[in-house]
Amino acid sequence: MDVRLPEMRLAIPWRETSEDYKLEIERTGYRKGELWDEEAAFDKNGRIIPGPYDPAAISAPLRVLTVDVQMDHLFAVVRAWSENGSSRLIWNERILTFEDIRTLQERFTIHPNLVFLDAGHAAYEVYRHCGDYGWTALIGDRRATFVHRTRDGKPVHRFYSPRRKVVLSHNKSCSVFYWSNLNCKDILARLRRNQRPEKGSTWEVPDDIDDYLAQMESEHRVKAGGKWLWKQIGNRPNHLWDCEAMQVVAVVMLKLIGREFSATDQPEESH
Numbered sequence: 096m097d098v099r100l101p102e103m104r105l106a107i108p109w110r111e112t113s114e115d116y117k118l119e120i121e122r123t124g125y126r127k128g129e130l131w132d133e134e135a136a137f138d139k140n141g142r143i144i145p146g147p148y149d150p151a152a153i154s155a156p157l158r159v160l161t162v163d164v165q166m167d168h169l170f171a172v173v174r175a176w177s178e179n180g181s182s183r184l185i186w187n188e189r190i191l192t193f194e195d196i197r198t199l200q201e202r203f204t205i206h207p208n209l210v211f212l213d214a215g216h217a218a219y220e221v222y223r224h225c226g227d228y229g230w231t232a233l234i235g236d237r238r239a240t241f242v243h244r245t246r247d248g249k250p251v252h253r254f255y256s257p258r259r260k261v262v263l264s265h266n267k268s269c270s271v272f273y274w275s276n277l278n279c280k281d282i283l284a285r286l287r288r289n290q291r292p293e294k295g296s297t298w299e300v301p302d303d304i305d306d307y308l309a310q311m312e313s314e315h316r317v318k319a320g321g322k323w324l325w326k327q328i329g330n331r332p333n334h335l336w337d338c339e340a341m342q343v344v345a346v347v348m349l350k351l352i353g354r355e356f357s358a359t360d361q362p363e364e365s366h
Contacts, residue, residue: 155209
């Protein structure tokens with residue numbers, strides 16, 4: 096899709112000395128599985144249109160599925176996004192197979208290009224399924240930004256890498272992107288602080304949430320070796336936190352939130 100999206104947001108430098116990971120998240124009066132009138136969509140030309148919309152006039156809702164892949168199971172998150180960067184958790188589930196991903200994709204009418212899988216474990220298996228179904232593989236990285244080249248050859252720095260194409264056979268390949276673990280989780284931390292529309296983009300969860308919120312407090316921002324990073328707190332499960340971080344990666348790549356930097360104004364959060 097040729098997507099034209101609004102200016103990116105939520106990329107202000109992080110100035111705190113550490114992340115306060117204990118956060119009270121309010122329920123917002125809906126239940127898992129319910130769809131959202133404010134959810135945006137792509138029109139037939141790949142442009143974002145606000146909700147509510149005529150389902151017959153769109154090519155895909157702005158609904159993202161992210162999957163954290165473990166050795167013997169997977170964690171999946173479906174989140175709907177509005178054109179102003181607000182979002183609502185629609186579904187989360189611990190699943191067992193890659194076929195379960197397809198089932199969720201079909202259930203919630205998610206475009207294949209908006210399905211993102213973590214390739215940190217079982218990389219080849221992830222690449223193979225991404226190649227089969229048109230999904231995208233993601234790999235977190237410690238670097239703060241990645242260099243891209245504009246059409247006129249000028250370098251810009253973004254929170255995700257240029258696309259890497261992995262060729263699996265003569266007629267099958269998949270797209271892989273690396274992403275800044277630091278900066279994308281910084282954006283997630285800011286987003287989840289707000290559930291009040293009058294204060295900007297909101298990050299919502301349903302009333303019938305399970306242990307989801309506990310996993311949102313599974314990592315904190317610490318300084319190690321002179322650089323900031325997000326670190327797991329003890330043995331707290333962080334799979335859903337990683338899924339939410341990949342949600343941020345997806346909408347940063349879509350230029351819905353975040354920003355890019357020239358060679359002279361790169362963020363300094365990692366130092």
